Amino acid sequence: MAYSHPSREQLKELLERSITIAVVGLSDKPDRTSYMVSQAMQAKGYRIIPVNPNAETILGEKSFATLRDIPEPVDIVNVFRRSEHTPPVAEEAVAIRAKALWLQLGIANEEAASIAQDGGLFVVMDRCIKVEDSILLPHGKSK
Structure with a gap:
């Protein structure tokens, strides 16, 4: 199935119902986009x-080497890796039965999208998840 961008309403629904975001490629350097x-x-x-095998903690949270190492459910897997590394x-x-795979601004890979969609994930x-969240939920998440 070919990838097409979700609608704004679909993005808003995803963000509203999501709490836990595993960030693959999250840097421990505060000047990096992934960190900000x-x-x-x-x-x-x-x-x-955080999913970064080279850091113990980032943003006050324990970092894991892989998604499979995370011992709790994940809503969104947010990816800051080059496109060719996303499949x-x-x-x-x-x-890990995440609900969604989110490739950040500038990252796209049809194979990764197909894998995720075939596995039942929203893609x-x-x-940029931060930009979309700021536009769609400007006053924060509804409780």
């Missing part, structure tokens, strides 16, 4: 779970 985006999402009330991430996202590519 994740910090902003954490400030908005999302639980951020294995999609496979892991399906394996977003080439969009």
Whole structure:
């Protein structure tokens, strides 16, 4: 199935019902985009779970080497990795039964999208989760 961007309403629904975001490629360096985006999402009330095998903690949360190492359910797998590295991430996202695979702005991979969609995941590519959240939920998540 070919990928097509979800509607704004679909994105809003995903963000409203999501709490836990596993961030693959989250850097522990505060000047990196992955750190700034994740910090902003954490400030908005999302639980951020870092996936970075080279860090123990990031943003006050324990970091995991892989998605499979996370011992709790994940709503969104947010990816800050080069496009060619995303198919294995999609496979892991399906394996852990995440609800969505979100490839950040500038990242797109049809194979990863197909893997995730075939596994029942909602897929977003080439969009910044922070920007979408700011536009769609400007006053924060409804309780």
